[in-house]
Every structure is written in C-alpha cells, then in structure tokens.
Amino acid sequence: xxxxxxxxxxxxxxxxxxxxxxxxxxxxxxxxxxxxxxxxxxxxxxxxxxxxxxxxxxxxxxxxxxxxxxxxxxxxxxxxxxxxxxxxxxxxxxxxxxxxxxxxxxxxxxxxxxxxxxxxxxxxxxxxxxxxxxx
Ligand code: ZN
Numbered sequence: 001x002x003x004x005x006x007x008x009x010x011x012x013x014x015x016x017x018x019x020x021x022x023x024x025x026x027x028x029x030x031x032x033x034x035x036x037x038x039x040x041x042x043x044x045x046x047x048x049x050x051x052x053x054x055x056x057x058x059x060x061x062x063x064x065x066x067x068x069x070x071x072x073x074x075x076x077x078x079x080x081x082x083x084x085x086x087x088x089x090x091x092x093x094x095x096x097x098x099x100x101x102x103x104x105x106x107x108x109x110x111x112x113x114x115x116x117x118x119x120x121x122x123x124x125x126x127x128x129x130x131x132x133x134x135x
Pocket of ligand 1: 030031032034
C-alpha cells in the first residue's frame with residue numbers, strides 16, 4: 001500500500017517539494033535579518049520581511065526529540081511499523097519533523113548526529129528524511 005505524500009498547497013511548499021524531488025533540502029533565509037526558517041512560509045518568522053532567498057541546507061542535524069510509533073495511524077503505515085518520528089534540529093537552526101530511517105533507526109537517542117537522506121515515494125516524489133550519521 002502506497003504511503004501518503006504531502007499535497008503542497010502554497011507557492012513556498014511547491015518550491016520546497018520540487019527541490020526535494022531534485023535531491024535538495026532547501027530552506028529560506030531572510031535578507032533583512034538572516035533568520036532561517038522551516039516550514040516554508042511567505043515571510044520571515046522573526047521580522048516579517050518578505051525579502052528572502054532559498055538555499056540548500058547542509059543536510060546535517062541532531063535529534064531533538066523522537067517517538068517510536070508502534071500502532072499505525074492509518075492502514076498505509078502498517079508495513080512500516082515500528083518507525084521513528086523525529087524532531088530534527090537542523091544545523092542551520094530550524095527544527096523539522098521527519099522520520100529517522102535506516103537499519104539502526106530504532107536505536108536513536110536524543111542528541112544523535114543525523115544526516116539527510118531522501119525517501120522515494122514514487123511518481124518522482126521524494127521526502128526529506130534523516131538517518132543516523134556514520135562516524
Ligand atoms: Zn527577518
């Protein structure tokens with residue numbers, strides 16, 4: 001059963017998922033105050049300026065918090081159980097929700113170094129995800 005995919009409804013969300021499909025995690029940086037934010041929005045979360053630029057994130061982050069899901073929220077997720085839902089603190093500052101994926105995902109601990117990967121969800125769609133950083 002195919003997993004659901006976010007349906008981008010704003011220009012900023014469409015930009016974000018088009019970049020993800022091309023293998024880039026892009027964030028917005030305010031031209032007025034340099035704040036970086038996530039999720040995609042039309043104006044700076046700190047000063048309200050609409051003058052911003054997209055840039056490719058480093059793909060590095062750390063695990064701020066997580067939960068291991070053992071009961072599927074919908075039938076599509078049953079084959080994935082158990083899986084990790086994480087709040088990832090990106091090296092650039094913002095936090096984003098993602099899954100920690102990979103063979104050692106269930107061994108995650110808060111503070112773990114994470115690195116970006118992309119999960120192919122079919123039809124050219126890719127979802128930014130994270131795996132535990134290899135040393
Ligand atoms: Zn700003």
